[in-house]
Amino acid sequence: MMAVTSNKPSALSVFSKGLLVENPTLRQMLGLCPTLAVTTAVTNGIGMGVATTFVLVCSGIVVSLLRNAIPSNMRLPAFITVIAGFVTIVMMLVEAYFPDLNAALGIYLPLIVVNCIVLGRAEVFASKHPARDAALDGLGMGVGFTITLVLMSAIREVLGAGTLAGFQVLPDFITPMNVFVMPPGGFAVLGVLIAASVALEMRRRKRAGEPEDDAAATQEDICAACQICDAKEREA
Amino acid sequence: MMAEYAAILFSMILVNNYVLVKFLGICPFLGVSKKLDSAAGMGCAVTVVMLLATAVTWPLQQLLNALGLGYLQTIAFILVIAVLVQMLEIVVKRFLPPLHEALGVYLPLITTNCAVLGVTILSVDEGYNYPEALVCALGAGLGFLLAMVLFSGVRRRVEEADPPKAFKGMPITLVSAALVSLSFMCFAGVADNLFGVL
Numbered sequence: 426m427m428a429v430t431s432n433k434p435s436a437l438s439v440f441s442k443g444l445l446v447e448n449p450t451l452r453q454m455l456g457l458c459p460t461l462a463v464t465t466a467v468t469n470g471i472g473m474g475v476a477t478t479f480v481l482v483c484s485g486i487v488v489s490l491l492r493n494a495i496p497s498n499m500r501l502p503a504f505i506t507v508i509a510g511f512v513t514i515v516m517m518l519v520e521a522y523f524p525d526l527n528a529a530l531g532i533y534l535p536l537i538v539v540n541c542i543v544l545g546r547a548e549v550f551a552s553k554h555p556a557r558d559a560a561l562d563g564l565g566m567g568v569g570f571t572i573t574l575v576l577m578s579a580i581r582e583v584l585g586a587g588t589l590a591g592f593q594v595l596p597d598f599i600t601p602m603n604v605f606v607m608p609p610g611g612f613a614v615l616g617v618l619i620a621a622s623v624a625l626e627m628r629r630r631k632r633a634g635e636p637e638d639d640a641a642a643t644q645e646d647i648c649a650a651c652q653i654c655d656a657k658e659r660e661a
Numbered sequence: 662m663m664a665e666y667a668a669i670l671f672s673m674i675l676v677n678n679y680v681l682v683k684f685l686g687i688c689p690f691l692g693v694s695k696k697l698d699s700a701a702g703m704g705c706a707v708t709v710v711m712l713l714a715t716a717v718t719w720p721l722q723q724l725l726n727a728l729g730l731g732y733l734q735t736i737a738f739i740l741v742i743a744v745l746v747q748m749l750e751i752v753v754k755r756f757l758p759p760l761h762e763a764l765g766v767y768l769p770l771i772t773t774n775c776a777v778l779g780v781t782i783l784s785v786d787e788g789y790n791y792p793e794a795l796v797c798a799l800g801a802g803l804g805f806l807l808a809m810v811l812f813s814g815v816r817r818r819v820e821e822a823d824p825p826k827a828f829k830g831m832p833i834t835l836v837s838a839a840l841v842s843l844s845f846m847c848f849a850g851v852a853d854n855l856f857g858v859l
Contacts, residue, residue: 454831457691458775462684502743509736517732535735535782539775541688608682609843616828616835624827 439558443565449542450573451622456542459533460574461611467590470578471571472526473533476515478567480537483511485551485563492552504547505538512537542566573618580614581605666796669789671855673800675848679776680808681838682845686776690809691834695820700813701806708802710749710771711780714742715798718781719791738781746771776805812841 449455459477463469487507495503516534519527527534537543546566551559582588585605587595595601604610679685686707693703718738725731750768754761771777780801784794815837824833 454691457687458684461687502740505739505743506736509739513732513735516735532779532782532786536685536775536779538735538739539778604843607846608684609839609846611684612835612839612842616832616839619835620825620827620832623832627827 436557436561440561440565443562443567443569444572445569447566448569448573448622449545449566450570451619452626453542453545454619455545456540456570457615458536459540460570460577461608461615463530463533464574464578464581464611464614465585465606466529466582466588467575467578468526469529470574472519472523473530474567474571474574476519476530476534477537477540477543477570478564479515480508480511481543481546481563481567481570482560483514483563484508484543484547485559486556487511488547488551489554489556489559495552500552501544501548504544504552508543508547509538542570577614577618580618581610585610666793668855669793669796670800670803673797674804674807675845675851678804678808678845679779679801680805681842683779685779686774686805689771689774690805690812691831691838694809694813694816697810697813697817700809704802704806704809706768707771707774707776707805708799710742710746710768710774711777711798711802711805712795713745713749714738714777714781715784715794717741717745719784719789719794722785734782734785739778742777742781776801808841812838815841 443449445452447453450457450460456477459473463473484504484507488504491503491507512535515537519530519534546563550562554562579589582590583594584602585607586603587593587599587601602610605614673679677683680687680690689703689707694700718741721737721741722731722734725733725737746768750761753768780798784797787797789797816834819833819837822833828836
């Protein structure tokens with residue numbers, strides 16, 4: 426955290442801020458659609474996380490390298506095209522080598538294009554920093570996203586199906602609560618996880634003697650969190 | 662024929678509700694559902710864009726298939742949607758200023774709304790013909806509108822509640838969304854009985 430004082434943050438802090446402090450899902454409330462949709466089994470969570478991380482890192486590098494070549498009023502369409510290109514690559518790879526995962530993720534794989542984590546990082550970070558930092562930032566955010574997906578899918582799979590990554594973990598006499606792998610379970614588990622992360626943050630701030638008021642997830646308008654529309658308003 | 666369209670429409674609105682069952686378009690669902698009029702405005706804007714986007718992307722997919730370029734689907738669709746939304750904004754601003762006043766603020770948000778891209782890809786994946794695809798898009802949009810309007814009512818009550826500090830804001834909103842979603846679960850059986858196997 427020392428690096429905050431200097432203008433050039435260390436490589437480690439660029440990478441590690443996405444893991445917890447700025448965790449894309451739990452702290453920034455970005456990319457909620459895939460977080461809710463694919464976390465019915467741990468294998469799906471890992472697959473989605475790795476696919477999104479790949480797109481984040483690759484599109485971050487390309488956007489960063491092109492940051493001086495793209496005119497600023499054309500940058501969002503340009504970013505989306507770069508991202509869509511890498512998503513198409515991921516789709517082809519998954520379809521060719523992991524057909525089961527492809528069937529499980531279904532429509533959510535092409536929808537990585539509109540995952541606001543990816544476009545958000547391109548706009549907020551990669552378009553303003555050199556390629557190495559953009560790659561590390563993408564990797565950190567991607568790993569943070571993957572950790573959240575795995576955590577959430579582990580909770581839902583154990584409670585809802587009694588298995589973990591396909592292996593039976595709950596004894597037979599406990600009937601799994603199906604609702605956890607159904608859509609309502611997704612909303613509820615994510616709500617409790619975000620509340621837990623807020624509680625942890627409040628405790629940390631209390632210990633550090635910082636004000637804890639803004640630790641709560643009272644994001645007024647989570648659409649604004651992705652900053653894409655903010656950027657559009659600035660242009661107008 | 663009519664029964665098929667009705668089945669698709671019913672299933673898209675209630676059984677496979679895009680927000681509450683398929684988790685598409687969660688950002689506007691949570692972000693713009695605080696007030697009834699903004700929720701309804703966003704829902705209407707999304708419905709119009711979904712219909713327009715599907716009307717364009719379905720023939721486009723046939724063209725891509727004919728040229729052997731099916732793998733360009735994602736790139737082509739997202740660019741079509743981005744252009745459509747921009748054009749719609751310009752046209753509405755020029756010819757229907759009152760409508761632009763009411764819906765204009767929501768239009769830029771829609772480009773990256775995964776529900777729109779979702780419905781265009783889904784209607785191709787499901788192998789729908791052109792009218793079926795349009796009905797599917799209409800149903801998805803109306804389902805989104807319904808979820809937004811219903812949830813804005815729930816939100817008003819939740820805002821006045823006093824949950825534990827850590828649950829304030831987004832967490833308690835998500836938990837109430839879980840309850841609304843739970844109420845939509847029951848439609849699965851209804852659709853089977855009404856229209857046979859879906």
